[in-house]
Amino acid sequence: MPPNVTDTQPKVEELEYNLEDLDLKKLVREKGFYGVHPEIYYPPLKPYEHKDPGHLADPKLDSLLKNAEKVFDVTPHIGTEIHGIQLNNLTDQQKNDLALLVARRGVVFFRDQTITPKQSLELGRYFGPLHIHNVGTVPPAKDAQEILTIQIDPDNKAYLQRFADRTPADGWHSDVSHELQPSSLAFLKIDTLPPVGGDTLWASAYEAYDRLSPAWQKFIEGLEAVHSGDVHRETARVTGYPLRREAPDNVHPVVRVHPVTGWKALNVQRNFTRRIVGFTRRESDAVLNFLYNHIETGIDFQVRFRWTEDAIAVWDNRVTFHAAVPDYRGLGNGGIRHGYRVTPTGERPYYDPNGKSRRQALAEEQAAATK
Template identity: 45%
Template sequence: MAGSSGACAWRVLPAACNAKHTKTVIVPSQSGTLKLQPAQEGKPAEEHYRYAHLLPHFSQDRYPPLTPYEHVDPGFRALKHPNPRAFLDNATSVVELTPNLGTEVHGLNLAEFNNDQRDELALEVARRGLMVFRDQQDFIDRGPEFYREWGSYFGRLHIHPTSGHPQNYPEIHLVYRDANTSFNFEINDSITSTVWHSDVSYELQPPGLTTFFLLAQPTTGGDTLFTSQVSTLKKLSPQFVAFLRTLKAVHSGVEQADFSRSGKRGGVVRRDPVENIHPVVRRHPVTGEEALYVNRQFTRRIVGLKREESETLLTFLYSHIDKAGDLQARVKWTPNTVVLWDNRVTAHSAIVDYGESKERRHGARITPQGERPIPALDGLDLSN
């Protein structure tokens, strides 16, 4: 883990150049922002980093607990459209990545979508779980004000309690790693970097439709894996699914907060960590599909079961998710790719296989909150 001494453990990073053609370093300002500054004279010039204004900022701001809000999914409106897939009409290519998960699209500009098209997009992402849009430089280059406007259309924007964000734009969650620094929630004492999760599932109202893109990426590697939690559930026997519908689980943000407090993530915790109870099987509010809703990163225990029973059941479900290669899709990042997924019906994992290249991977996530997870079993009490 880089950054062992907290948010000030930045070292040389090939990121930009100045008029004297000197190397640059990333250093923290007093406000916690990563800055590009000249280093030693006489060094070869480095390429200017186009997205230096979106480097991680670790503010010391404190936020109050999140309060409930009424979420109305835009996909509901698309159900009434004559053709809910009309937004794809002008695409030059629409390819299903797998039968049950993922669609790749070429020839559309997400940045120019009107409200009807955004509604249709929300519905299609809910149905397919994952959509990959190529050639989206216009979207990416419109900047953080546009990112906020885009995300706000799909729900209240989540501010991550521990991650870096562009200065003055806490709603934009940043993923960053280079040769010397990492602000991802990673555990280096494991034989694998694959950790399946649904983003911040510990919140009372976890995310729904999520948008993510890379501003910089390694030449090869750094892909993202996705799996359909609708499909993982369908693989199980009806009797077992009926049992799972009666269960609820605790999702916790405590470990992630403690990791940051140790100085390894960025050293800040802006909102006290929470734990919330969610159904093990949830229902999508628009499509009505049922999906498994546990994940190795944030789910901690099954409510009402003894410790050994809970651990055995969760270990089985995690293993099922891990092994289900026939239910997964792998996104290979190319420049100017924008990916959207529905956190309610998918899980995903970064693949950290590019460390030896010492190249930068810099991503931005726009994370609208959805509704409180709806139990697949009507009347399931989520109070305790």
């Protein structure tokens, strides 16, 4: 366990760059794997009141949609792509509207983005306090600990072996759901790609809930499950990376309601959810394995994004699951997949019996619009 200290001064030799001048795309192409795991320890996270910018959005989303060159839905249930807007130039109203659009569509894609790491941090903070990953890789720069580097260290054999017996389907998750107040949105920029492959999948937690039978919906509503930080604790133990903050276990509802849309979403996934409170182990495993398989095989409520250099995905972790597709590894084609993530946190997950399913809410909206 990390020492209980608040001194967050890193080793100087590990953080040799300044955030202002940080160019991670250039850095990875010059040095290959550059990430560090400085021994910086942080106190436990404290609860706070989250105010979602989506509450300030224009329901018509005009500030975004009318200023874009092209907007289209990638699939019926999840994923929208917007062209002609730079995320580093958003107005506050556009940020509010983006929060609502992502809450409704799950994930929104932008290509050819010029945003810098420093600007990404500034953008992310608009949506909530930024999460510092408990054990993840960070850039070698001062004031950049809220940036999570997305790249596998090829020299850390222990890390690679840690996941060698897993399949890509085991990777479905919502970011840091073990925290008391997990991630709300996430901003992921991919700037370097292998010649082919390296896509990412997202699944709609709204539609995952809606596709369950009424009997299943009634059965799981009101249940709670333990979300565990054991994957981070074990990664630190096996790899030798410092555990920079405790990786706690927390109890969250199996069905949660989004604070802006009011829609119900399934809130379990294989990476962090461990057991249902009050169930025996066999009962819990039976229910969770059914729900995991339901998510992972729901190909009609998933979207697969083929990255291009400098594309950004913005998703709502409260109503989506995602999984990387590591199909490019081990092919000997010299491919590198690199990027970075900025992760605002949100409210503590909650269940509201007055929430609606997405399908119910959209049907009511359509009926009201035709009157």
